[in-house]
Amino acid sequence: MRERPLDGIRVLDLTNVLAGPYCSYHLMLLGAEVVKIERPGQGDLARVLGPDPALNGAGIGASFLAQNAGKKSLTLDLKDTADRSAFESLLTGADVLLENFRAGVLSRMGYGTDQLRKLNPRLVCCSISGFGQSGPMSEDPAYDQIIQGLSGMMSITGTPETAPQRVGFPVCDTTGGLSAALAICAALLRRERTGVGARLDVSMLEASLSAMGWAVSNYLVSGVPPQPLGDQNATAAPSGTFLTADGPINIAANQQRQYETLCRLIGAPGLIDDPRFRLREDRKRHRAELNDAINEALSARSATHWEAVLSEAGVPAARVLTVPQALALPQLAHRDFVTELEHPDGSGDPLRVLGSGVLYDDEALRPEAAPPLLGEHNGEREQITAEWAASVTSEEAPTP
Secondary structure, three states, rough: OOOOOOOOOOEEEEEOOOOHHHHHOOOOOOHOOEEEEEEEOOHHHHHHHHOOHHHHHHHHHHHHHHHOOOEEEEEOOOOOOOHHHHHHHHHOOOOEOOOOOOHHHHHHOOOOOHHHHOOOOOOEEEEOOOOOOOOOOOOOOHHHHHHHHHHHHHHHEEEEEEOOOOOOHHHHHHHHHHHHHHHHHHHHHHHHOOOEEEEEEEEEEHHHHHHHHHHHHHHHHHHHOOOOOOOOOOOOOOEEEEEEOEEEEEEOOOOHHHHHHHHOOOOOHHHHHHOOOOOOOHHHHOOOHHHHHHHHOOOOOOOOHHHHHHHHOOOOEOOOOOOHHHHHOOOHHHOOOOEEEEOOOOOOOOOEEEEEOOOOOOEEEEOOOOOOOOOOOHHHHHHHHHHHHHHHHHOOOOOO
């Protein structure tokens, strides 16, 4: 790939499990050099997480492999004097320090804001935690499940009969990681202008509430709390999951023109002028009756048929797929979204990892190396430190 936007940026990554590693994975895809600092003999907890016991036992669990490709791994014991000295040498050449300890842990280790600024005034230090570095909950432990519950997310997931339900993937971790990556990129841009680093404090709870968008902001504006509606869209009807002859399909006829087109194409033009369904608010009030009528009409043909017919006419519609089916979509292959790498277990089987969903100058952002074994780059520690130190000297050299 041609030069990427974060080429030359050096990230010292103390994080583990998901939110932090997901953040640094995206920084790596954008071109940053990411060096994971892991505890000797243990490493990132995600190394032992995943559905394959053999990979877990080898310290390369599927959960680790998913977001650590393209990074380097050094093992350091930050309670050991020599290892602390090595860590501080790396700090002086780093652009970003990323950590997801509980609030206050980094300071208690001797690396509070003041100490970090002394070591490297240009450093962007980003902390990701459940609740942020301050406040009455700041030191409480938190995982994705905890944040999903506290944010109100679970209360509006599912139907009135099944809520509260957990979202089917760790959405709060990934949202926190993406929020951190965005903030880091912004801080690096400001540093280019001012020469000064930054202290970033990312709260997964706040990032998750922000990402919930209308579900939260509508309540702030209208005072009406959101309710669980299952697969239905609270803002429009018909908009949700419907039943065809062979399976479910999502349809979002959110505009009047789309609704009328839908009715004609499914052979139910009478629904257009039915007083129960004529306008958006009418349709929302009579959602159940409208859904029943649409399901009856859709039952005549397959989901694939309706997806093609409706999409071609400008009505958003698509089948409801499993994850394997989604990954097999030709659209993803066209955009090189999945990358094959050499598997770190040496089996010869390819390891498939995801990209970022962004094309940069028409090219997919992808990793170029497999996820590292624990301490795989220990033999390169002096070289890495020297290269980072040299880059700092170069940056500080006066312009002739």
